[in-house]
Amino acid sequence: MTWVETLRAGAEAVRAHRMRSLLTMLGIVIGIASVILTVGFGQGAQQQVRDEIDALGSNLLIVSPGSSTDSGGMRGGFGSATTLTLEDAAAIGDDTAAPDVRRVAPTTSSSASLTAGETNWTTSLVGTTPSWPDVRARSLASGRFFTADEVASGAPVVVLGPDTASELLGLGSPVGQTVTIAGQRLTVIGVLDSSGASESGGSEDDQAILPISTAQALTGATSSSVSTIYVEAASQATLSAAYQEVQSLLATRHGVTTTDADFGISTQESLVETANSTNRTLTVLLTGIAAISLLVGGVGVMNIMLVSVTERIREIGLRKALGATPRVIGRQFLVEASMLGLAGGVVGLLVGVVGSWVLPPLIDQPVTLSALAVGAALLTSLALGVGFGVYPASRAARLTPIDALRSE
Amino acid sequence: MSATTSTPPIIGLDGVRKTYRTGSLEFEALRGIDTAIREGEYVAVVGPSGSGKSTLMNILGCLDNPTAGSYLLAGEDVSTMSEAQLAEVRNRRIGFVFQQFNLLAGLPAWRNVELPLVYAGLPRQERRERAVAALERVGLADRTAHRPGELSGGQQQRVAVARALVAEPAIILADEPTGNLDSRSTADVLDLLDGLHDAGRTIVLITHEHDVAGRASRNLVIDDGRIVSDTPTARAGVPA
Known part of the structure; x- marks a missing residue:
């Protein structure tokens, strides 16, 4: 089974359970959005300090x-x-x-x-x-x-x-x-x-x-x-x-x-440095909290994937009977988890971008989005999907076909 | 042995045993099965529930390894193969028909039928052509895009037979294929199997119904993990 086939099968499975996929993604969405926003706030605050110092004559x-x-x-x-x-x-x-x-x-x-x-x-x-x-x-x-x-x-x-x-x-x-x-x-x-x-x-x-x-x-x-x-x-x-x-x-x-x-x-660079170091501490703290929510999102993906493995145990048995090797089955579930993670990351990114437009006037704080934060967020969401997909995927791969076929 | 022709058997079982362990309890489901099935035979494995026929079906279908003994499938010893090797053998050599049909509800008929070819690594276009051809063969040319839920039980089992055929396997292994069907659909599916036998396919059918077993050319009766009788039926003389 080629990678293209595996990707297509993964996309089909994600689409087949639309509601469940959305709920699974929710944790990642919230996590990525909050990381994007906190990093954005931190960078916005640094920019603000920079501007203030420039006003002093930088x-x-x-x-x-x-x-x-x-x-x-x-x-x-x-x-x-x-x-x-x-x-x-x-x-x-x-x-x-x-x-x-x-x-x-x-x-x-x-x-x-x-x-x-x-x-x-x-x-x-x-x-x-x-x-x-x-x-x-x-x-x-x-x-x-x-x-x-x-x-x-x-x-x-x-x-x-x-x-x-x-x-x-x-x-x-x-x-x-x-x-x-x-x-x-x-x-x-x-x-x-x-x-x-x-x-x-x-x-x-x-x-x-x-x-x-x-x-x-x-x-x-x-x-x-x-x-x-x-x-x-x-x-x-x-x-x-x-x-x-x-x-x-x-x-x-x-x-x-x-x-x-x-x-x-x-x-006055030294002044900027001092001001920024305070900001940086706060940003690191907030990003840490957001990262924990991402981790919880990842555990959510793992939970749902385990439920999915249990629910589709007959399908797994059938696919194995028809010639799917443990590796192919494992890969299919891993791809599914990765897709959930990445999709959650993309949606979370959109939420973060919208938030960075909507929030600053409301809370009177600038938010700066950086390409680095965006790229890192997407990579993180993909890595979460892969990381938390490994265990469910290996469970699916290890199921013996008779047990899987026999289960009701 | 019911036949003594010179062609090598497609299935050769020699001293096959299967023991299940649950904690300290041991249960011997198969206590030494020796038999051979030749190409083109239509064999019904008959026995009461708990006789070991399901275990035999699992081993014949390469879904499980025997505890002892050897199993030659088309000349290959499959009794000690790994899980991944067995998957490959199932894909190439065996077409399954299950009592529960086991079709994937989310996929249209042709995509269910093409599944074995997906795992064989065939290109999409060829898979589609062969899947449609297999569906034509079971009389469902006009149902290729229907999902299982839109088909009757008999039609679903015919889709399953098409799936079993599509990869041109050495044997078709049918496990109580009529167990979930009404009498009309049962006749349909059995006629289909007869047709495949006439076309030279090797078929192993597992059933507990004697009139279904009567459609085969040879009956293996299993009880208590052993073959208790091995007899040609009235249809044995029908040329393959």
């Missing part, structure tokens, strides 16, 4: 100064040295030296107490240039950001984070009001939109942004050193090229090699 390179060694020989961490300067930032911003860099925002940071009327509030003070909102992917809720002229002249203006504005100035419109920092009066010209995300713990919504020249004057800094240079690459694809350019440019400027550099460059 084309972002963060250049920090290297460690310093004080007179006592104590070495500080990254950022403790003052090796980065405004001139470094300007060099990085040069199109010929670093063509894959789109924008540069050097920043100084310190902490200061802000006063408005009777209220005071201590927050971080960020001195930077007009390209900062673009580089950090931030927008303004009201007002405007400062201009290059204001940076050049050291104008007394400040842009507040939304939390800072509400703490200091209450519910009224902050733009146009005055805050005092270290005795210097500054006009609020804008308020940032809420970012909804935080970088390394500190709130991105609680800070005061001012022209870098104004900030240096306030803190009494005399050198042109900066604490961080934010670099935006032209695109995600050129991120590593930009990384190389910034690295070699700064190494040349500082007269060091890249292995003993006095600065460090990090990307």
Whole structure:
């Protein structure tokens, strides 16, 4: 008996008991659909994190100064040295030296107490240039950001984070009001939109942004050193090229090699990784539960196949009497079980695909289907059919023809 | 032996015994059967229930191995063959007709008839042609597409006979073929078997009805696991 004949006979048997076949498949259908959906949810969540980080500026390179060694020989961490300067930032911003860099925002940071009327509030003070909102992917809720002229002249203006504005100035419109920092009066010209995300713990919504020249004057800094240079690459694809350019440019400027550099460059990839690892744990857990339901589905196939063997015992006896070898009978039942498994997988896949369209708007969670998950689901359902078909098939194959023919 | 011609027997049984064991109980169903059946013979095996005739039928049909003794079928010793080898021998050498017809209810007549050819590995087209030809031979040319449920008992048994014929086996083994039929259908089926015998087929018929046995050319009477008589019938002289 050829494979084609065996397949045809299997399809006939599955069709002959339509209702029973459907019920048998149900377990596999549910299992495959839930695996597809949980993996889809996991991947959707990862995509969501990715998008959020992209909104923060995932084309972002963060250049920090290297460690310093004080007179006592104590070495500080990254950022403790003052090796980065405004001139470094300007060099990085040069199109010929670093063509894959789109924008540069050097920043100084310190902490200061802000006063408005009777209220005071201590927050971080960020001195930077007009390209900062673009580089950090931030927008303004009201007002405007400062201009290059204001940076050049050291104008007394400040842009507040939304939390800072509400703490200091209450519910009224902050733009146009005055805050005092270290005795210097500054006009609020804008308020940032809420970012909804935080970088390394500190709130991105609680800070005061001012022209870098104004900030240096306030803190009494005399050198042109900066604490961080934010670099935006032209695109995600050129991120590593930009990384190389910034690295070699700064190494040349500082007269060091890249292995003993006095600065460090990090990307936000590490942030993505951290967020994803949490997601991954959850996805693995849920997929595990779905896999157990698949296993139960497989046991269902085995049950029904055993019932089928018992029910068709006379047919098996007859086929054997007419010349079917044990191998042929076993193969027929194995093919039947595999077909049930695969059919269940296909239906489960359809249910999963439909679910991935219908569910996201209802539960406000994205679902991403991948070709890998789809292929794996189909293979798994086939493997379940084969795996759980082996025992019933071998029982059918071992029946002796006389016993099988004699049974009623 | 009822015949002493020089042609080698198609069935040769020599000291065939069959013992069944159930726990510590032993039951000897066949206690030494020696006989030979030649090509073209029409033999009826007769005996009361419990005489061992069903066991003999199982062994003749290669559905079971004897516990002791040898069984030569068309010159091949089948008494020690494996399950898979026996399946192949049944497919090539034996056409079965059962009391219960044993047709597959889901398949039309011609697909029931082609089953032995499926296991012989013949191509689909040839199977169909031969199945239809076999159905014509049993007078059911116009019923090839009918399912068993749409046929009368007599017609179903004729489909079964067509299935037994289709692979051109060495012997046709009929186990109480008329046991489930009314007298008219019984006559139909027996006439069909007579016709096959006249055409030179070897037929072994198992029955407990003496008038059915009377249609054969030779009667083997079994009792208590032994052959108690082996006699030609009135029809023995009919040329094969």
